[in-house]
Amino acid sequence: MNANERPQPQKKYVDINHLLKDAPREQHFITGAQAMAEAVKRANVDMAIAYPITPQSEVMHLVGDIYAQGHIKEYYRAEEELGTMSAIAGAARAGVRLFTATSGPGLLRGLEAIVSWPGHRVPAVLGILTRVVNAPLSIQPDNIEMAYMMHCGAVMMHAENQQDTFDMTLAAFAITEKVDVYIPVAVATEGFFVTHAKGYVDMMSEELALNHFDPIAAPVPAMDNETPPARIQRDAPVQKSNFMSYLIHSVWQQEIWDSNARAMKYIYEYLGGPIEVVNPDAEVFVVASGCAAAQAREAQRYAADENLNVGLIKVRAIRPFPIDEIRDAVKNAKALIVPEHNIIGWLSKEVKAAIPNGGIVVEGPRVYGGMTLPVELIMKEIYTALGLEYELNL
Amino acid sequence: MSLKYVTPVDRFKRYLPKDYVELVDFGPFGKSQEEAGPGNMGQFKELIEEHPMCSGCWMAYYIRLVFASLPNPEDTVTLGTAGCGRLAISQAAVPFIYGNYGDQNAMASGLTRAFRLRFPDKNKDVITIAGDGGTMDIGFSMTMHSWIRGEKFTTIMLDNEVYGNTGGQESGMSPKGAILKMAPLGKKGEKMPATSLAQAAGCVYTVRMSPTNIKKASQIIRRAIYVAREVGPTFIHAYTSCNIEYSIPTEEVFADAKAQEKDRFQFEEFMTDAAKEVIERVEGEEKAAKKARKAAKAEGVN
Secondary structure, eight states: GGGGGGGOOOOOEHHHHHHIISSSEEEEEEEEHHHHHHHHHHHHHEEEEEOOOOTTTHEEEEEHHHHHSSSSSSSEOOOSSHHHHHHHHHHHHTTEEEEEEEEHHHHHHHHHHHHHHHHTOOOOOEEEEEEESSSSSOOSSSOOOOHOOOOSSOOEEOSSSHHHHHHHHHHHHHHTTTTTTTTTTEEEETTTTTTTTTEEEEEEETTEEEEEOOSSSSSSSSSSSSSSSSOOOOOOHHHHHHHHHHHHHHHHHHHHHHHHHHHHHHHHHHHHEEEEEEEEEESSEEEEEHHHHHHHHHHHHHHHHHTOOOEEEEEEEEESSHHHHHHHHTTTTEEEOOOOSSOOHHHHHOOOOHSSOOGGGOOOOOBOSSSSHHHHHHHHHHHHHHTTOOOOOO | OOHHHHOOHHHHHHTTTTHHHHHHSSSSOOOTTTTTSSGGSSOOOOOOOOOOOTTTTTHHHHHHHHHHOSSSGEEEEEOSSSSSHHHHHHHSOEEEEESSTOOHHHHHHHHHHHHHHHHSSSSOEEEEEEHHHHIIIIIIEEEEEEEETTTSSSSEEOOOSSSTTTBBBTTTTTTTTTBBBTTTTOOOSSSOOHHHHHHHHTTTTTEEEEOOHEEEEEEEEHHHHHHHHHHHOOEEEEEOOTTTTOOGGGGHHHHHHHHHTTTTTEEEEEOOOHHHHHHHHHHHHHHHHHHHHHHHHHHHHO
């Protein structure tokens, strides 16, 4: 059947601010995978392309169900991740709203195509449901793959829980399509811990959906032979001279990273900013993103119960990285504890690079290979930072 | 909109590059093949003029022929990958998408489906034009799966039997025994059976040829495009020799292409019944239109 002949549910199409902020919400108890798919349902996505990998698969199954119900116009299972991500790049040229998702090794398999999306000005949303990158084999949550994703120019959000996954995914569609951004937005969250666990999510009615994709409102218009200016260029830069190709590549990439920086104001507008600070006057902060932020939140609560002056900085935006915000929030801090779900500590490296006194960063605790992150490990670092003894009982 | 899309309003013309205005006024947009087609190449403003290909390059000639044969250039998008071919394809006055290594058929899958969503009543011709390495080696999985999924676009493989652009390495399409870079003792395996693979994967129209006959080669390009619009994936496997890496003297390039017609590129045309139906209908319509134009012209003279 022609995709346009499929049944389409009746919806009211609204602007992102109304959808995210004004529309009444109801509480649901759903998994992270459901939360991501429910966001996709309300995002009025034209086309989604799927390829299985644990723990992502659940997300794209649910997106497939949403397609079958008529909320999405086109959906197929591609051959593998490079094929998936390349097809996203191709479809983007036709001027449609796009979604796909992957995990760990799948992200790396598709990375050649993904890292070229910003340069191709592909306004797509990519779900990253984190997983160990082999070897040895493990399918468990570990967000090491995010480190590979951080340097391509894409905007990156990191969701703490099911609610974040829903809100960030929905906001991602609005951010990626801004004319002064127009680079892909990735929304990452931990596989299993979030994707396969249930949490409370406040959602607006599914009868509401984001306004249609506008292929004209683009810095690089769709290649549809309809949207001016006509693309009958006959001077591919690489042929002109090596110098021209260096120059064009460099100015284009500068524009990508400027676009990335310009996404920050929309992260403020739609998501309340790139960081969340709890107890801003604290001496010691736990700085964390994703699932680690949930554990850090618990540690901050335990510390408060014990009358310790500890704060939390949850980092929502990994790219653009909130350098100024973090620098400002920690200017009076004595120690920053950075718990992470990966071995290299990419967040602690980012935090260290962001502040003038990187020596106050405690690198860890870190768990990897998919282990859970006991709050006690964070408590031990808090106590140590405060010069107190802590008896670690795991 | 698409013809209008390339046509500037008159008062704006004076501000546009001369090359652009000439393309609109004297190019093939919105014209028939008799007005601007392979039969009178050199007499109209062609979609491709400048290119950096080597002297005597048979691939450059075939690419020029592909662009002169397009049934609907103002509504066509081409996709390609690394290789010599894209150096010329990217200089044609048709939107060209250059992605990553060998991903042209995956990109075209997304593009074609999205075009059909947005423009269900229009023909947006999508054509991937890539070399033997891009189509059958690095892009093999994506090529095959686009065919297996029945994606409705045309794949053209420019087979020069070597990685020409990277300096002459063996490819899956190199003939057995060929001594090339990365095959210093001669290629061990056979040349890949591209058209058989295409047929097994579900292509509804496949041709293997050495394009020495302009009229025939052009007709096949158009057939492949027309069939892809309605029926399913189509594939042209064309011999486009590399006179540099295979040391073919420029004046012998054509003779070599002729010789290949009796060797590895014996003409083979396969079509399903559904493809045949489209071809007969379209060619019948074209013939009738040509006859009508002739009659109108004769009437005009009288």
